[in-house]
Amino acid sequence: QPIRRGATPIPKAPNTLPLLGNALHFLRPRHELLAWFAACQRRHGHATLQISVPTSRSRDLFGHGIINADGHLWKAQRRAGLAFLSAANLRVLTEAALPLYLREAVEGLGARADGRCRVDLQAVFHEITTRLMGRMAYDMEMHADDEFTLAFEYASGATAERFQNPLWRFTELLFGFRFRRALALDGGDEEKTETREDALGGISGSLVRSLLEAIGDETLVADAALNYLSAGRDTTAQGLTWTLHLLMRHPHEAAKMRREIRRILRSAGGSASEPDPSLFTPTSAPYTLAVFYEALRFYPPIPIEIKQTTAPSTLPDGTFLPKDSVLVWSPWSMNRSEITWGPDVAEFRPDRWLSYSSAPSASHPLSSPSSSPTISPSDDGEVPRFVNRSVGEFPVFNGGPRICLGKKMAELIAVQVLAVVVWSFDFVDAATPGPDGTIPERKSPISLTLPMKGGLPCFVRKRSYTDEDVYGG
Template identity: 30%
Template sequence: ADSPFLASFDRAQQICMLRFVVPGWRVFRLLGLGTEWGTQKHVGALRGYARTIVKDLKGDLEGEAGNSFVGLFMKSGEATSDKLLEDLVLNFLIAGRDTTAQAMSWCLWEIMQHKEVERKILEEAENVMGAGDLTYDMINKLEYVEAVIRESLRLHPSVPIDAKETLADDTLPNGTWVARGSTVAWSAYAMGRSTRLWGEDAAAFRPERWLEMSSPPDAYTYAVFHAGPRECLGKRLAMVEMKALLLLIVKEVQLSLAVPAEEVRPDFQLTIGMSTGLPCHARPRA
């Protein structure tokens, strides 16, 4: 990243991911060595950015800033400290910066390999939009586009691995006993490719499977947005954004991969990026 802030953002996420797999990370953090090298510098850069955002919002609460989520939180009187507000700002950045962008990248990667899917998206665009502009009501009618996005997220979930800490002794459905205070991790990436959950064609990109279902899978089977009380708050917003963006991109631009598809490899961090980016050719549709 060219921006020092974005560089610190990326490095901080890498450090967080490494804590899942490096047993001695607490020692490294204490000494500022190994995988924890530069942690304070990068966290400080993120905090400084969030502090600036909070300061700017405070200065414009009666204006447009007052209608932002953080601005509304300030005006509610529930903000007990500036640190809490900074945490909110960082939470929004972490939840929204890479997740949607990377989900869109993987979705386009799949579409560029499946021209029949692209054709069906264009058909739906014609049926729903015609020659007019896209509206919110139209977005809700984009059933096939939503199926494409859900199928891509099944195979390429934005957050590949997640974890919870048990508040009490418990027993998992398979009979495994879990002590209080244990960390239980699961992989949405592995679950999305499980033949036990999705059938023998689990590895295939087939959006039609979502239109064939009598009812959608529960959130614990399709765990890309988490489930239960900690389900992603931005789930609906993200889907609306992605449906609108995907439709407009496919409608206006003809894309093709500039490298063999297998050269685009996943880059597993807190989110799943692309090790090469997404090299592609783009030209306006006639």
């Protein structure tokens, strides 16, 4: 049966060619493919369109882990993940492990903060999230330059290439030696499923242990843990990288963030020169969270989503999809929709995520330290509150039963890392300017996620504060 809405077939995407369909768009560099999705959205708004896509194969990389699994196997992994990411474990990960890794990263940045060394911020964030996710998934020390991590990166790039290259079977047969070696390394590292002795005190077990209890089969558990590791690590590091990229271009918003951090330090009595990272949470720092969300709007770490129907299905707009139809949606282009975001859609404006009310009076519940100790009014006396959008408008963390399981964790990591790093340093983009003297638009290579091509090299300078700067005046 054909894909249709009512009695009529649905419209084809712009630039669809006879026989070739839209294959040429998928062969183009990544940013051109994303731009094409955005152009479809501008022309057709929220309408469902018919496109032809090369089919993607991610099973080799993700195996039977949660990202690919369905039915019982998915449910068991989801339940084990939810159990492991209990409030208590999340607290240990974000209040003990993350501050430790973050402090070490800040020390590393501090050692190179002479304003002349080039530091790749993408690599710095990647190291923090690799260590944190390694701790979470395997309860072990992992680093961004481990053989395992590098192999995973390579295999993930090669898997994404399958999505853009209709001839992938042929080219992999000829040139796929490195890819197959990387997969062997990813899948075969059995020792990763063992709990280490050096666990950070307080984490009850590891995700691997929870998964083993839920699923039993060791090969499946190896897939499952790898899925958790990859789902959380690259997405979060890339979200942070694009946020810093945007903040370097928007110093006014960085200054507003610092004012929020200053207010938090002031109300908590924290050290100005070495702020305690765990003071910064999505609740205490709504402006910082809004900056992160606004960056995710421009640069969603999963910019294109793809699923396949296992049974005939009908979309909410009435489009009928026969079994085995491939459904693609693009958070990248949905986040650029003027219909959803209004005429200032192209502006970086974190305030679009906030609503402001006037500062609470002494009798207001917010003024009681026990109810919300750290939300403090802005300089003009207003209390900001983060207001989320529906998943249909902002699908960056997906939605429904398969909504991202680490959304809360990602928010906690982002706010803590951004607050500490932006408070402690000034950054200047060190990318080489183009012929017209301006720094060219950053791009993303082919990948399942949205890394920044060439990293984010910048010059770093330490900001110094005295307690007087925070508490005086």
